[in-house]
Amino acid sequence: MSRRGETFQAQVLAVLSSRDGPLSAYDLLGELRESNPKIAPPTIYRALAALRERGRVHRLESLNAFIACQCENHQHASILSICDDCGAVEESVAPDLLEKLATVIGKSGFAPLRHVIEVHGVCAECGAGQAPA
Amino acid sequence: MSRRGETFQAQVLAVLSSRDGPLSAYDLLGELRESNPKIAPPTIYRALAALRERGRVHRLESLNAFIACQCENHQHASILSICDDCGAVEESVAPDLLEKLATVIGKSGFAPLRHVIEVHGVCAECGAGQAPA
DNA sequence: TTGCAAGATGTTATGTTATAACATAATGGA
DNA sequence: TCCATTATGTTATAACATAACATCTTGCAA
Numbered sequence: 001m002s003r004r005g006e007t008f009q010a011q012v013l014a015v016l017s018s019r020d021g022p023l024s025a026y027d028l029l030g031e032l033r034e035s036n037p038k039i040a041p042p043t044i045y046r047a048l049a050a051l052r053e054r055g056r057v058h059r060l061e062s063l064n065a066f067i068a069c070q071c072e073n074h075q076h077a078s079i080l081s082i083c084d085d086c087g088a089v090e091e092s093v094a095p096d097l098l099e100k101l102a103t104v105i106g107k108s109g110f111a112p113l114r115h116v117i118e119v120h121g122v123c124a125e126c127g128a129g130q131a132p133a
Numbered sequence: 134m135s136r137r138g139e140t141f142q143a144q145v146l147a148v149l150s151s152r153d154g155p156l157s158a159y160d161l162l163g164e165l166r167e168s169n170p171k172i173a174p175p176t177i178y179r180a181l182a183a184l185r186e187r188g189r190v191h192r193l194e195s196l197n198a199f200i201a202c203q204c205e206n207h208q209h210a211s212i213l214s215i216c217d218d219c220g221a222v223e224e225s226v227a228p229d230l231l232e233k234l235a236t237v238i239g240k241s242g243f244a245p246l247r248h249v250i251e252v253h254g255v256c257a258e259c260g261a262g263q264a265p266a
Numbered sequence: 267t268t269g270c271a272a273g274a275t276g277t278t279a280t281g282t283t284a285t286a287a288c289a290t291a292a293t294g295g296a
Numbered sequence: 297t298c299c300a301t302t303a304t305g306t307t308a309t310a311a312c313a314t315a316a317c318a319t320c321t322t323g324c325a326a
Contacts, residue, residue, distance in 0.1 A: 006303095025283070040306065045284065061194040062249045064283060064312095081238045084246070094237045097230070101252065104227045105214045109257025113217070116195045118249040119234065124242025141275095158312070173277065178313065197283095197312060269326085276319070283312070290305070296298090 011035070012047045013056055013068060021087040022065035061091065062118045076113040083123035092121070144168070145180045146201060154220040155198035193222065193249045200224075210248040216256035223256070251257055 012069055015031050017024060023031075025044050032039055051057035055074030058067050060082065069093040071078070079092040102112055148164050149156060152166040156164075158177050165172055181199055184190035188207030191200050193215065203224040204211070235245055 002142075023184040028225070038305080041284070042286095043305075046304080061251070079234070079238060081241075081243045081245075083243070090238075090241060090243065092237050092240075094233075097233050097237060100230050100233060101212070104225050104230060104253055105212060105223075107168075107225075108214075108223060109260065110214045110216070110223065110252070110254055111256075111260050112214075112252045112254040114253040116249060116253070117234075118194070119238055119245045120247040120249070121243055121245040125245075127242065127244050171276080175315095176276075176300070179275080267326100270324090272322090272324105273320100274321075277317085279314105279316085281312105281314075283310100285308105285310070287308085288306085290303100292303075293301085295300090 008043070009047045010042070011049055013051055015070040016057060016066060019067075020089070022060050022063055022067045022082075022089055024063075024065045028066070058091070060118060061116050062120065077117070079117045079119065079122070082118060082120050083126055084120050085122050088123055088125075107108035138222040141176070142180045142183055146184055147176070149190060149199060152200075153222070155193050155196055155200045155215075155222055157196075157198045161199070164197050191224070193251060194249050195253070210250070212250045212252065214256070215251060216259055217253050218255050218259035221256055221258075 011032060012028060014078075015028060015056060025041065027049065028048075029039065029041060029044050032044070048057060048059075052059060055076075056069050058069055058078060058080065059065070060067060060080060063082070067089050069078070071093060076093050076095075077098055079097070081090045081092065083089070098115065101115070105112060144165060145161060146165050148161060158174065158181065161181075162172065162174060162177050165177070178248060181190060181192075185192060188209075189202050191202055191211060191213065192198070193213060200213075200222050201213070204226060209228075210231055212227060214223045214225065214231070216222070227255070231248065234248070238245060
């Protein structure tokens with residue numbers, strides 16, 4: 001086993017961390033080709049898969065895009081709020097909400113393993129700038 | 134304005150309703166081409182968009198697939214439980230959970246408009262059939 | 267009744283996202 | 297050293313989705 005990939009993963013994470021909005025895999029590909037023109041899609045996807053396994057990156061399923069984990073502890077299900085106006089994404093953690101969710105869907109005997117919770121809407125900043133009507 | 138499209142939308146909904154698992158847009162395309170070989174992707178996507186607007190169909194963002202709404206009242210945010218073993222999807226409604234969710238993400242002033250709540254796991258039937266270890 | 271405006275639908279092409287399949291290279295241990 | 301194992305590179309293609317424009321329907325008004 002080796003750690004060859006970690007440098008590249010670190011680059012991917014660095015690019016994602018420098019934004020407050022999500023990037024698609026092909027956005028990342030474009031960025032990273034500036035320093036290494038030869039990389040291909042599988043390289044990006046493999047790095048993203050590794051980073052996701054370690055909880056450092058989240059995939060926004062409803063946008064087909066990726067974002068760096070904003071939390072200290074990277075092992076948790078997260079709630080992602082996506083501003084449809086400015087594109088900013090904020091991460092929340094709410095263990096009690098997950099418990100409630102488990103209760104709701106557990107009624108029929110379902111055992112949850114992975115949560116996708118994404119809420120689209122308007123962030124405070126964009127909402128404040130809007131006329132109320 | 135016309136209702137020409139409604140027949141086709143009804144066909145799409147009929148196919149989706151006949152399954153207890155999701156179908157991709159191209160699965161649907163394949164099915165529906167049996168009765169009408171000339172339809173193209175935009176036709177499917179337009180029908181799905183109309184059905185989604187009326188709450189008759191849900192998109193599974195984490196699977197890029199679609200499923201008929203299983204509820205009586207089609208105007209509500211739904212919680213989708215997806216069995217990764219057999220593919221079955223079950224729909225739950227929990228207004229109080231949405232309220233709690235609104236509270237959690239509303240702390241920073243975020244105003245929710247659309248919810249994506251998908252839980253992957255193992256359904257009762259598949260879980261029961263498994264060896265415990 | 268004809269002609270037209272508006273919107274729905276059909277059609278072609280292409281854009282975007284993701285992975286299969288296989289070749290090559292690096293690493294560490296026997 | 298040599299091999300087994302796993303990571304990485306490379307090519308090609310699969311899967312998902314929509315842009316752009318042509319065509320057809322419909323209802324209405326002159």
